[in-house]
Every structure is written in C-alpha cells, then in structure tokens.
Amino acid sequence: MAENTTRLRADARRNREQIIIAAREVFLEQGLHAPLEEIARRAGIGIATLYRRFPDRHTLVRQVALDNLTLVGEELDRATAAHPDAWGALVQLVRRLVELRLSIVMPVLLPGLEEDAHGEGGTLKTRRNQLFEQMEQLTRTAQQEGRLRQGINPIDIWLGVIKLSRPLPVIGGELNELITNRQLELFLGSLHATALDTSEPLRRQPLTLDDLDRHLKMAE
Amino acid sequence: MAENTTRLRADARRNREQIIIAAREVFLEQGLHAPLEEIARRAGIGIATLYRRFPDRHTLVRQVALDNLTLVGEELDRATAAHPDAWGALVQLVRRLVELRLSIVMPVLLPGLEEDAHGEGGTLKTRRNQLFEQMEQLTRTAQQEGRLRQGINPIDIWLGVIKLSRPLPVIGGELNELITNRQLELFLGSLHATALDTSEPLRRQPLTLDDLDRHLKMAE
DNA sequence: AAGAAGTGGAGGGAAACCCTTCGGTTTCTG
DNA sequence: CAGAAACCGAAGGGTTTCCCTCCACTTCTT
Numbered sequence: 001m002a003e004n005t006t007r008l009r010a011d012a013r014r015n016r017e018q019i020i021i022a023a024r025e026v027f028l029e030q031g032l033h034a035p036l037e038e039i040a041r042r043a044g045i046g047i048a049t050l051y052r053r054f055p056d057r058h059t060l061v062r063q064v065a066l067d068n069l070t071l072v073g074e075e076l077d078r079a080t081a082a083h084p085d086a087w088g089a090l091v092q093l094v095r096r097l098v099e100l101r102l103s104i105v106m107p108v109l110l111p112g113l114e115e116d117a118h119g120e121g122g123t124l125k126t127r128r129n130q131l132f133e134q135m136e137q138l139t140r141t142a143q144q145e146g147r148l149r150q151g152i153n154p155i156d157i158w159l160g161v162i163k164l165s166r167p168l169p170v171i172g173g174e175l176n177e178l179i180t181n182r183q184l185e186l187f188l189g190s191l192h193a194t195a196l197d198t199s200e201p202l203r204r205q206p207l208t209l210d211d212l213d214r215h216l217k218m219a220e
Numbered sequence: 221m222a223e224n225t226t227r228l229r230a231d232a233r234r235n236r237e238q239i240i241i242a243a244r245e246v247f248l249e250q251g252l253h254a255p256l257e258e259i260a261r262r263a264g265i266g267i268a269t270l271y272r273r274f275p276d277r278h279t280l281v282r283q284v285a286l287d288n289l290t291l292v293g294e295e296l297d298r299a300t301a302a303h304p305d306a307w308g309a310l311v312q313l314v315r316r317l318v319e320l321r322l323s324i325v326m327p328v329l330l331p332g333l334e335e336d337a338h339g340e341g342g343t344l345k346t347r348r349n350q351l352f353e354q355m356e357q358l359t360r361t362a363q364q365e366g367r368l369r370q371g372i373n374p375i376d377i378w379l380g381v382i383k384l385s386r387p388l389p390v391i392g393g394e395l396n397e398l399i400t401n402r403q404l405e406l407f408l409g410s411l412h413a414t415a416l417d418t419s420e421p422l423r424r425q426p427l428t429l430d431d432l433d434r435h436l437k438m439a440e
Numbered sequence: 441a442a443g444a445a446g447t448g449g450a451g452g453g454a455a456a457c458c459c460t461t462c463g464g465t466t467t468c469t470g
Numbered sequence: 471c472a473g474a475a476a477c478c479g480a481a482g483g484g485t486t487t488c489c490c491t492c493c494a495c496t497t498c499t500t
Contacts, residue, residue, distance in 0.1 A: 008445095008446095009444095009445060009446065009497085009498060009499080010498075010499095011445095011446075011447090011497070011498070012445075012446060012447090012498095015446090015447090030389075031389030031390060032389065032390055035487075035488060035489090036488080036489075036490090037487090037488070037489085045447080045448080046447060046448035046449065047448080047449080047489090047490080048446095048447070048448060048449075048490090048491080048492090049446075049447060049448075051489090051490065051491080052446080052447085056490095057489095149409070152406075156402065156403075156406060159399055159402075159403060160403060160406065162388065163383055163384070163386075163388070163399075163403060164383070166383075166386070166388075168382065168383070168386075169250075169251030169252065169253075170251060170252050171435070171436065172435055172436075172438065174435060175431075175432070175435035175436070178427060178431070178435075179379055179427065181424055182376065182379075182424050182425075182426060182427060183376070183379060183380060183383060185422050185423050185424050186372075186376060186380065186407070186410040186411075186422070187406070187407075187410060189369070189409075189410040189422070190406040190407060190409040190410030191406075192414075194412075194414035202405050202406070202409070203405050204401055204402045204405050205402075206402060207398060207399065207402060211395075211398070212395070215391070215392055215394060215395035215398075216391065216392075216395070218392065228476095228477095229466085229467055229468070229475095229476060229477065230466095230467070230468090231466070231467070231476095231477070231478085232467090232476075232477060232478090235477090235478085255456075255457060255458090256457085256458075256459090257456085257457070257458085260479095265478080265479080266478065266479035266480065267458090267459080267479080267480090268459085268460080268461090268477095268478070268479065268480080269477080269478060269479075271458090271459065271460080272477080272478090276459095441500100442499105442500095443498105443499090443500095444497105444498085444499080444500105445496105445497085445498075445499090446495105446496080446497070446498080447494105447495080447496065447497080448493105448494100448495085448496095449492105449493100449494100449495105450491105450492090450493095451490105451491095451492095452489105452490095452491095453488105453489090453490095454487105454488085454489080454490105455486105455487085455488075455489090456485105456486085456487070456488085457484105457485085457486075457487085458483105458484085458485075458486090459482105459483095459484095459485105460481105460482090460483090461480105461481090461482090461483105462479105462480095462481095463478105463479100463480100464477105464478085464479090464480105465476105465477080465478065465479095466475105466476085466477070466478080467474105467475090467476075467477085468473105468474090468475080468476085469472100469473095469474085469475095470471100470472095470473095470474105
C-alpha cells in the first residue's frame, strides 16, 4: 500500500483493494493454495488484472499479509482510543477482528518472507513483533484490572480469532456467520476472569511467538 | 458397519476401516470435496480398493457420517459411565471428541441424506436427534450441578468441537495439535459456570437443531 | 479528443482428478 | 496345503481445473 500505489489510476487502485479483500477471504477459507481465478471472480475483475497487479501468488500473499498487519494495528489503536479500560479495548478488538474475517496469513508464512519483504516500517516480522508487544501490554493491563483471565497470551487470542473466523466448509455463508458469532461470545467468556482463576489455572502452557516460528520453520 | 461387513474378508475389513478413518480426517481438513486419491493414499491403500468398497463419493460420505455418529454415541456412554457427575462426563467427552478428530460430516449433510440412509437403528437424522437428546440431558444435569454455564447448548458444544478439531492449513500437523490442545483448554473454560453467570448472560441466542437444518436445506 | 493506462476474456499447456481395467497377491475352505 | 474365490495396487485414458499470456477493447486523465 505504499509508493507504487499512489501512481495508480483511480479505478486501478479500487480494483487492487478489491483483490486484496477477496484474497483475504479466500485464503482464509481455502488456504494459501486457493485458485487465483476464484479470487479474481470474487473481486469482480478479470484474471488478467490480478496477474498484472500481482505477478505471482507469492507477491499477492505477501501483500495480503502486510495488509492484515496494518489492519490489526489500526483496529488496536482504535480500540484503545475508544476504551479507557484495557479489557473493554480487548473485547472490541476481538469483535472487530472476527468481523473483518482476518485471514490465516498473518501469523503464518513468516518463515519464507522475512528477508525480502520490507514495507514502509520494517520487515513483516518486525512489524508483527511490534504488534505483538502492543498486544502484550494490553493483555497485561487487562489482567492487572482483574478482568482478563490469568495465563492468557496474545497468541491465544490471535489463534482463537483465526479459528473463529475460519468458516466451516459446505455450510452456507449465512449459517457460518451465526455460528461464528455465537462461538465468539463463548470465546470471550473464556477470556474473562472469574473467581476460579487461582483455584484452576489452565492446564497447558500458552504458545509463544518462538514456538510458532520454530515449528513453521521446520515445516519449511 | 452392518450386515455387509461381516461377510468381508479379514484384510478387506481392515482396509475398509482404514479408509473411513482417513476419510474422516481428510473431510475434516479439506471439506467434502477432497480428492479421493488423497484419502486412499492416507489410508495406505490403492485407489481401486476405495472405489470397490465405496462406488461413489456420496456413499463414502454417508458411511463416514454414520461412523461418526456411532463414535460419538460410544464416547458419550463411556464418559457418563466413568463419571458420576455430569460435568465431569461432559469434559471427558469433549476432550475425547477433539482427540478423535471428529469430522465436519456429522451435523452437516443431513438435508440430502435423510431419506435413503437407514443404518441399523434408524435413519441418520433419527440417530442424530436421539444423540442430541442424550446430550441435552447431560448438559441440563451439568447445569443443575451448577458447573456448566447457563444458556449453553449441545449445539454450542458440537460446533465448538468441530471448530477446534479443524486444523489450520499450511501449518504442520504437530503445531496444529499444540494449538488445538491449548484452545481446547480455553474452550472448556468458557463452558464452566462462574459467579458471573447471572450478571452477564450470553449476548446471542444459541442455535438449535432446527436452525441448522433450515439453513442447510436452503443451501441445498 | 487523443494518448496513456487499464481491462476482460479467449485459449494453449500443464496438472489434478476421476474412475476402470487387469495381472498379480492374499485369504479362506476343504 | 492346494485350489478357488476374493481382494489388491498400479497404470492409464478421458475429463475437468488451473495457470498464465496475448491482444483487441474500454476507461481514465489532461
């Protein structure tokens, strides 16, 4: 979304955005190997347009990842600005992220992309880590408020959001939305602190960023 | 798993079971349109064997669904037998179902299958409803014990289990297991009753079986 | 209104997938 | 333990899906 974009013609820029939005959804639903023609179709454009803007799949994936990162950052700022309490901000953030159908791309695919992708503001990985620290601060504060359950991690929240957002196959879009919204409420409940916090700590350790990166690296 | 099976040769029966297990996983991961060759590969058999046993995709899907239903029933019985309290049984049940990687197939696909599929013990739909009632009883009891959160539904639990079980694409199997197990703990936390129950009821209504069926019917 | 920039669709080549045929192997039965 | 029946996997032809480029046409910009 940087220097190249500004020189694009108006309609071209519009199309570019539509492509990224469509790609975000399709990647979320079908994974990173989804047919590009499906993305083009859903963006309401021809396949050639997609190829001109993004020469290959890899480029598109990277842009979507970058876009997602930016989106999360914006929503995080917006949420903290709108709520004086960290818990309130966190809840709004999670709701918004699910609403945006944030794709799988964000935490994944960092292994192969670290070195070559510098957006405006550092590499993908740098920006992700920065975002992670912001969220860590938010969760810590919410825990000090006594409203977020102890032992919960930004990673827990990210992965939870991703699992929530991911629609079930075969089922229609409308039903999937109902399901997601309902499960979202349950998920928020699981984040909420209760009197049981001390008596029943969570059984498993939360995952860390390092855990993710290590495993993803291994999976090539 | 009925009359036809008993007359199968030993190796054939073994293979048949492997196919169903593999199909359960693949359908869970990729949806009902997953390539049959992938299923055969994962079952460790040739494609011809799969086709001989299940003439077309529809037959296979139906058998997997039936198998899933049976599996859930067994686990439910086992869980209630092992725990005097309903909450304990419920927790064991959920853990086991996630472990089994129960496929998406169960609650879905009833629209087209109701009429022609009679296993031993009624149609698919009948058995599903029967299972649902069993679970409803279990959840009601757990709520009377004051351990299961008010307003929660068997459907909530089923769908939660499905969302949990479904692996994220691109990520390796091992990491996916870590993620699933961690999110499972969070999910169980969201089912647990707390002092907040009365002060903060869940925002959204739970879905009912009718909701599911209606929407699935519409999506043809 | 003219030129630059952008667009969609057709289509060839490659890959994935479906499903059947067939020579060889394993299990069952007497 | 041997013959028959049942079963198996690999190879392969036909079809569909997908990738990606070329080019005549359309839409912006000034």
